[in-house]
Amino acid sequence: MCRTSIYEARNKFSSLVKMAEEGEVIELTRYDKPVAVIISYGDYENRSSQNNNWLVEWREKNKEYLDDKGFDITPSRECPDYSKDPWA
16 A cells, blocks of 8 residues: 555546556555555545445345335425424
C-alpha cells in the first residue's frame, strides 16, 4: 500500500492512477489522517459486487420474515400541530 498526502497526489496524479491500475492501493491523507483510497476499477467492481451479494443473499434467506402483508401502511390522516411545543 502506498500512502501519500492529497497535496502530493495532486502533483503526481497520473502516476498514482497508473500504480492503481497495476494493483497497488493508494491511501490519500490530509494532515497525516487517511481520507480516501485510490484502487483499480477491477478491484472496485469486485468490492461492489461483494457488497451487493450479501444483501441479496440475506434477503433471500430471511424473506419469510420480510413479508409486509398484514401491516397497515396507509398514511395517517392526522396532521401534527406544529404550534404546540413537542418538548413541553
